[in-house]
Amino acid sequence: MYFFFGIFLILCIFFFCLCYWKKNCIIEKIRCMDFCQKVCTLNELLCPFGFSYLPEQDIVTSTQDAWQREFGYCALFDRAAVHFNMVFDCEPIYFNYQGRTWLIEFWKGQYGINTGGEIGIYHADSVIAPEQYDKTLFHSVSDQEMPYMTMQLFFKGRLLFSLHGVHWWLTGFDVGHFCEPEDLTMKASVTFPNACMLQSFVDGLMHSGYNECALFICDLTVCFTFAVPCTRQHRPWLAAHISQFENRLFCKLFRFITRPFTCTLDKLLYLYYFLPAAFRHMFCFRKCRKQKMPRCRRKRRHCR
Numbered sequence: 001m002y003f004f005f006g007i008f009l010i011l012c013i014f015f016f017c018l019c020y021w022k023k024n025c026i027i028e029k030i031r032c033m034d035f036c037q038k039v040c041t042l043n044e045l046l047c048p049f050g051f052s053y054l055p056e057q058d059i060v061t062s063t064q065d066a067w068q069r070e071f072g073y074c075a076l077f078d079r080a081a082v083h084f085n086m087v088f089d090c091e092p093i094y095f096n097y098q099g100r101t102w103l104i105e106f107w108k109g110q111y112g113i114n115t116g117g118e119i120g121i122y123h124a125d126s127v128i129a130p131e132q133y134d135k136t137l138f139h140s141v142s143d144q145e146m147p148y149m150t151m152q153l154f155f156k157g158r159l160l161f162s163l164h165g166v167h168w169w170l171t172g173f174d175v176g177h178f179c180e181p182e183d184l185t186m187k188a189s190v191t192f193p194n195a196c197m198l199q200s201f202v203d204g205l206m207h208s209g210y211n212e213c214a215l216f217i218c219d220l221t222v223c224f225t226f227a228v229p230c231t232r233q234h235r236p237w238l239a240a241h242i243s244q245f246e247n248r249l250f251c252k253l254f255r256f257i258t259r260p261f262t263c264t265l266d267k268l269l270y271l272y273y274f275l276p277a278a279f280r281h282m283f284c285f286r287k288c289r290k291q292k293m294p295r296c297r298r299k300r301r302h303c304r
Helices: 002-032 035-049 067-071 075-084 130-135 195-208 237-257 264-274 276-282
Strands: 051-054 059-062 086-097 100-111 114-123 148-155 158-166 169-175 184-191 216-218 221-226
Touching: 002 264, 035 051, 035 264, 051 264, 059 158, 075 086, 075 130, 075 237, 086 130, 086 195, 086 237, 100 184, 100 195, 100 237, 114 148, 114 184, 148 169, 158 169, 169 264, 195 221, 237 264, 264 276
Parallel strands: none
Antiparallel strands: 051 059, 059 169, 086 100, 100 114, 114 169, 148 158, 148 184, 184 221, 216 221
């Protein structure tokens, strides 16, 4: 008995020393990389997940050619999200334009160990009756239909990040930060190609419960603040609390494991080299999680 206990103790000491040595090697490797090399490496790692790293804001965001674009949007995604540790407020705005029902949806909340926000734009193949909204699969818009959008996400009044651009799915994720959805406020704007589409969207906002006084319209751009959702949230109370308990725990664990670094760029690279399975799990959190992700076929990018 003492013999086997001694072997077990020796094995524990061996694996502890091995882990300590590996950790120091990884830290030294990352510290020897220049900034441009780090950004290129991380973006290559994030590419198959449909994301990229924004060094100027130290956040992760979605790419225009993300693989999620192929699957569009269905209300079932939001209903099932809480079971995948995604606890967020969502605001779907439906409106009819040019013989089709369009959807622009806004999200803010906790995505695993990431605090983030999203704006997505989709449309159906025809005009859909309101009672069919929850059962309809909406398609992501084409490149020609993508609007210019802006998003500012605040946590208890403090700006986390600000994004803008022509996109079909504008997103931002602050890695390792924990929040409750009600602590987040999103200031969003969408610029439309013509006044007819703008008015249809405004009608959709007002039908969802927004007051015209809460909207700011300038030319073809609509701006508003998304704080408390006006639409009904399908989020089971118990499942949400369990998910948030796990999210808070994993955020603390992430910060503890990556404590040798302060920048998200270094933290993510360290996690990839030290625990690659945990790194992959972090970014499999949007929509069709069970779908097989395509491999990245991009050529290796060279920093200039």
